[in-house]
Amino acid sequence: MSIVQPRPTAPPIAGYALFAIAVVAAVGVVLAEPYVVDLVSRRIWRKVHLLDFPAKASLLASIALVAASVAVYYARRATDARTLMVVLMAIAMQTSGVKFYPTPLNLITVLPFVVILFVLADSVMRPSAPIHLTSVTFFALLLLLLDLPYAIDLNVYAPTRFIINFTSGLKAIAVAIAIILVIDDERHLRAALRALVIVGIVAAIIGILQILLDKFAHITFSLVTEKAQTKPTFLGTVLRASGLTTWSQHLADYMLLVLPFLLFSVMKARRAWRRLGWLAAIAAVLAAVVLTFSYAGYFGVAVILVMFAFLWWPQRTPHFVLAVVVVCAVGYAFDGHKWLYAKYEKYVASSTGMVERRVYLHATLDELTRDPWAGSGFYAEEEFSGNYYRKRVHNTPLQAWSNLGLAGLAVFLAMMAVVYTQLWIGGACAREERWRHRLQALALGMTGAGVAMLAEPNLTAPHTWYMVGLASAAVRVWTAREAAAAPP
Numbered sequence: 190m191s192i193v194q195p196r197p198t199a200p201p202i203a204g205y206a207l208f209a210i211a212v213v214a215a216v217g218v219v220l221a222e223p224y225v226v227d228l229v230s231r232r233i234w235r236k237v238h239l240l241d242f243p244a245k246a247s248l249l250a251s252i253a254l255v256a257a258s259v260a261v262y263y264a265r266r267a268t269d270a271r272t273l274m275v276v277l278m279a280i281a282m283q284t285s286g287v288k289f290y291p292t293p294l295n296l297i298t299v300l301p302f303v304v305i306l307f308v309l310a311d312s313v314m315r316p317s318a319p320i321h322l323t324s325v326t327f328f329a330l331l332l333l334l335l336d337l338p339y340a341i342d343l344n345v346y347a348p349t350r351f352i353i354n355f356t357s358g359l360k361a362i363a364v365a366i367a368i369i370l371v372i373d374d375e376r377h378l379r380a381a382l383r384a385l386v387i388v389g390i391v392a393a394i395i396g397i398l399q400i401l402l403d404k405f406a407h408i409t410f411s412l413v414t415e416k417a418q419t420k421p422t423f424l425g426t427v428l429r430a431s432g433l434t435t436w437s438q439h440l441a442d443y444m445l446l447v448l449p450f451l452l453f454s455v456m457k458a459r460r461a462w463r464r465l466g467w468l469a470a471i472a473a474v475l476a477a478v479v480l481t482f483s484y485a486g487y488f489g490v491a492v493i494l495v496m497f498a499f500l501w502w503p504q505r506t507p508h509f510v511l512a513v514v515v516v517c518a519v520g521y522a523f524d525g526h527k528w529l530y531a532k533y534e535k536y537v538a539s540s541t542g543m544v545e546r547r548v549y550l551h552a553t554l555d556e557l558t559r560d561p562w563a564g565s566g567f568y569a570e571e572e573f574s575g576n577y578y579r580k581r582v583h584n585t586p587l588q589a590w591s592n593l594g595l596a597g598l599a600v601f602l603a604m605m606a607v608v609y610t611q612l613w614i615g616g617a618c619a620r621e622e623r624w625r626h627r628l629q630a631l632a633l634g635m636t637g638a639g640v641a642m643l644a645e646p647n648l649t650a651p652h653t654w655y656m657v658g659l660a661s662a663a664v665r666v667w668t669a670r671e672a673a674a675a676p677p
């Protein structure tokens with residue numbers, strides 16, 4: 190007879206002591222506001238747009254205190270280092286704007302390489318620990334190899350600039366390799382998916398509060414890298430929600446990955462209070478997407494919602510198809526297409542964003558017309574003649590084509606197609622409901638992200654590779670589980 194020893198816990202007095210210390214620290218920061226402010230460079234206060242705010246040190250100290258408390262609480266609950274790392278990977282995806290001053294580094298820049306080194310070291314210390322490789326790993330490494338020949342082409346970039354661009358591509362691709370390596374089994378995958386959802390909800394709330402503070406309290410807090418944080422929209426010229434990321438697009442695209450999991454959760458909820466909670470989370474995610482004013486995100490959300498309806502109610506497919514046909518027929522009969530064309534023609538022709546995007550697009554297409562085979566390296570489209578704005582083309586397949594040539598486009602599309610097909614096949618063949626919903630949710634997220642890729646430069650965006658790596662890791666864990674459960 191064995192006696193199970195209870196898990197040791199910290200004495201209650203330790204919790205009370207930590208709480209008291211936190212309160213004293215917060216009060217101390219508030220009282221020492223005039224002195225603490227001078228310890229931080231004015232450049233940093235200007236970066237976060239709080240230079241003229243009277244209680245900026247107290248505000249940031251309070252936010253940092255809450256964030257640190259939550260981080261410590263959940264870090265202590267982590268069962269092993271891999272679980273902690275998959276959670277940190279999700280957090281890093283939505284904190285790209287938080288830099289390790291005075292360096293330009295952030296968590297998403299450093300963490301993937303730390304994870305890769307940890308997994309390699311773990312495999313050395315424990316020979317039984319496997320190193321997981323998937324098709325995405327080889328596709329990603331092949332894309333990096335395709336960029337190396339451009340190091341000798343000095344017509345576009347000097348060697349120093351090539352190294353910077355190559356490093357940027359390496360940082361993004363390392364995200365996929367890291368998440369594939371660190372997810373060892375279903376336990377780690379479950380932690381990664383749970384962290385994906387929680388971080389997404391928190392990021393959505395931060396984005397909403399960011400807009401509310403700017404609108405009603407006139408506190409402008411933004412970490413985006415571009416100078417123009419506002420955008421002319423149907424609500425007027427307003428601040429765009431970006432949360433703690435460097436681009437509003439990063440917040441919107443991350444919400445596309447989170448939304449399918451929330452949809453499945455609200456439909457599976459058995460209790461009313463749980464369903465209300467998930468509905469509130471969905472409302473927060475949708476509001477965050479709206480406030481980013483990323484129209485690619487709008488289309489991605491619409492596609493996800495439509496496809497989810499077909500997935501959850503497959504028996505009603507004829508009804509859905511008939512409804513779509515009726516709406517299109519009625520709209521056509523009453524010249525709805527002409528009304529839409531007249532309504533948005535002026536906007537498309539005069540919008541600053543649309544004009545800029547046409548410049549990127551035409552410059553890239555002109556270059557591809559002259560040389561459709563070779564490409565010119567990562568970020569090469571910024572230097573194409575005619576691209577007066579010196580920005581990347583807002584279309585991921587075209588970005589892959591212009592950067593890495595026709596071979597790069599083929600590799601990128603093949604990688605996306607392989608992972609996408611594996612997810613849908615797995616979702617159709619999975620015997621357990623939870624696995625079916627996991628794989629289908631990832632497939633829906635990839636669908637929404639694929640729509641966004643038609644209007645965003647996502648080839649070297651970290652969230653693209655996080656999505657692909659997480660999906661590939663999920664397929665690997667599921668196939669390993671199926672193989673283990675198969676009869677001999």
